[in-house]
Amino acid sequence: MATVSFRALVKAYGDLEVVHGINLDVEDGEFVVLVGPSGCGKSTSLRMLAGLEDTSGGDILINEKVVNEVAPRDRDVAMVFQDYALYPHMSVFENMAFSLRYRKTPKAEITTRVMEAADILGLEPLLQRRPKQLSGGQRQRVAMGRAIVRKPQVFLFDEPLSNLDAKLRGSMRLEMKKLHRRLGVTTLYVTHDQIxxxxxxxxxxxxNNGHIDQVGTPDEVYKSPKTLFVAGFIGSPTMNVLPAIRDADGSVRVGGADGFSIDRSDIPEDAPQNLVFGIRPEEVFVGETILDDKGPVVTAIVDVVEAQGPDTLVFASLGGHDLTIRTRPDVKVKAGDAVQVQLNISRSHLFNKETGRTL
Amino acid sequence: MSLRSRIFTHAILISVCFFMLLPIYWVIKTSVSGENLFVYPPSIIPADPNMFYYVEAWYTVDFVQLFSNSFLIATLVVIVNLVLNAMAGYALTKHFPGKSLVMSFLLMSMMIPFHATIIPAYLLTAELGLLNSKLGIALPALSHIVCILLFKSNFEAVPSSLIQAARLDGLSEWQILTKIMIPLSKPAVATNIILSFIWSWNEFLWPLIVVRSPDQQTMPLGLVSFLASFEDTTGSLYAFCVLVVLPSMLVFLLAQKDFIRGLTSGATKG
Known part of the structure; x- marks a missing residue:
């Protein structure tokens, strides 16, 4: 097991810089997920860590040792690829044993390790099959098995579940979490799926765009996003954003003329006038869920109602701005209704409109 | 496809096959009967088929010597072609400075017929002291650009993640080539074997120029000396022709399935 660090890590292809000097410290045994939209530099960073891409600047450290010039095979990292990268001309057993053979591992130990991994992942009945005879989920497990048998210092996952259907993705997520708990190996995982x-x-x-916008626990990035981008990217449906203007008296006017005012005298005086107000859909109440002291109550027009089973999504319009509300399924509203909605101000966020950073 | 159009397609294919196979059949028929081509009325079925002309051909020339020369040279050509072409093809899948220059050089080389370079090739072979030797006969055929490009296009079809996985698994570039790329490019390997074998086996002009002593002669040269030595040789000549062609046909039949796949993948991913 190992720690992993990026120090001012840069990647450029000619004049085009795609990773702009990122810094990150991953602790021993930690499960860190790099998330962001396509082209944000997350996969590139992972591939630089694996040694599959050269760095253009900065350092990569594994266990406090700079590995920039170390060959991929000597970094002691194992990677699971998006397309699994199983060797089609080899059986499952051979796929899993392949790397050990080239590391001069004794034959008996290879068999033991492969059988161990097969046992953990439930692959014993499939060991003699070829990859093309396996389903997507089974291939995914073989790819993980191939990484496990090496007993590496660091596991790297590059969007490993994106080729699976939604149901299988859910169960594989659970298996991966269990596996990490069992093995305790430092893991870096790249995905564009915020769930x-x-x-x-x-x-x-x-x-975002080759920068790290925020590092934190899932709870932190969800509840206290540092930038407008994080607020918009994490959470589904995304956070509601409304234009806001700071007045001289410390109050903030949200949503224009049809909106409401909130008292935010705690905002620094040098904060700009133009702000963005953000609130999660579950922090907006409608109908009987409205409580007395949570925040201002305003009128919104319901556009669409989506019953999702455990909860209902109400898409409404507040002063011409879109407002999504997540509410209980028993709250009865229908399209076209003018409804009273309440915004939980204590769970709302204000962002600098220009920089996108939270105040 | 409807039944009518299937019948139509098959009828065309069968008639084309008939016209293509007829000369081959005629050669085989003559080799076992010795009947002159101009016999009237022409007979489709040989009157008294026997192996006499094969035996005659076998003993008239030093068949074993000719065959083993051709076979040794063809085997050498096939093995060296596989190694060199696969290595060159793999190198061409990588990005390196001057790659497009190398590619253009290769493509331009393909446009120059071998006959135009035969004098420098002869002089080079002479400089190396390889005239009148098997290695000298094999030398110009040790790599074929078509096969390099065929390997290149097959290797490019291998997902890059497989190569990266192999690199992480600890394989060197040579091991990636031999353990991953070549096993996954069987059509290219088959095509390479067939083409280099047939080209080497059938080569006439180059051995004619390089070879001086009869003990280094190949099958096509043997055929010419066979022709020159005898007058009425219809049956034996045809029998000898069959013996010359047979090995390359066998190699083709053994690997034809992968060969066709190799050629089509080369054509579409080229």
């Missing part, structure tokens, strides 16, 4: 990030990670690293 995977939230459910798997000890800490989430939200990347």
């Amino acid at each position: 995977e990030a939230m459910t798997l990670a000890d800490r989430v690293v939200v990347m």
